[in-house]
Amino acid sequence: GQQLNQSPQSMFIQEGEDVSMNCTSSSIFNTWLWYKQDPGEGPVLLIALYKAGELTSNGRLTAQFGITRKDSFLNISASIPSDVGIYFCAGPFNSGGSNYKLTFGKGTLLTVNP
Amino acid sequence: GAVVSQHPSRVICKSGTSVKIECRSLDFQATTMFWYRQFPKQSLMLMATSNEGSKATYEQGVEKDKFLINHASLTLSTLTVTSAHPEDSSFYICSARPGLPTKNIQYFGAGTRLSVL
Numbered sequence: 548g549q550q551l552n553q554s555p556q557s558m559f560i561q562e563g564e565d566v567s568m569n570c571t572s573s574s575i576f577n578t579w580l581w582y583k584q585d586p587g588e589g590p591v592l593l594i595a596l597y598k599a600g601e602l603t604s605n606g607r608l609t610a611q612f613g614i615t616r617k618d619s620f621l622n623i624s625a626s627i628p629s630d631v632g633i634y635f636c637a638g639p640f641n642s643g644g645s646n647y648k649l650t651f652g653k654g655t656l657l658t659v660n661p
Numbered sequence: 662g663a664v665v666s667q668h669p670s671r672v673i674c675k676s677g678t679s680v681k682i683e684c685r686s687l688d689f690q691a692t693t694m695f696w697y698r699q700f701p702k703q704s705l706m707l708m709a710t711s712n713e714g715s716k717a718t719y720e721q722g723v724e725k726d727k728f729l730i731n732h733a734s735l736t737l738s739t740l741t742v743t744s745a746h747p748e749d750s751s752f753y754i755c756s757a758r759p760g761l762p763t764k765n766i767q768y769f770g771a772g773t774r775l776s777v778l
Contacts, residue, residue, distance in 0.1 A: 646718075
């Protein structure tokens, strides 16, 4: 199946620092999604990207859809303690007919030291 | 908008019993819902895709008789873990896809922590 390579696996940063993480794929995606998962909770959608080159912001978060359609990155500016969690990239792939499933990266665990 | 409610959030049961988990889309209709399983410090693993009014499609290696899925309406899907055993203990998460115009976005429930004693 489709695989997404997400890096880094984990990050330890100081409050106020900026953070960057990315996902790459060997296949082309038409959509890139970024989710955040807090401990013991389900993933929450942060940003959805639909066009190559698209740059979209959501507050302090900015994500870009790579020109090659095989990568995406997520930036968090001026991190705060509540940014702690696991960030997942995800992309839909056609599993047959009109059925689409999401494939996920392995996640980036973010720890923010106050 | 796009709220998915999952219930219960936590369940503890004895080995051999069955457990039902509900997933509801509260403010949209979902023709397709998904059930995932997540092990500690790992990504989400898709178990099955559930389409309203039809049989669920299970991923390779997932026992359909063990994990019964029913998608009776456009806002409700249920997962029943039958004859649960300790190895079924895990975090189960559902998601729902509204369809166009949000395309392939899935919205997730808060998850259910299942502990089988």
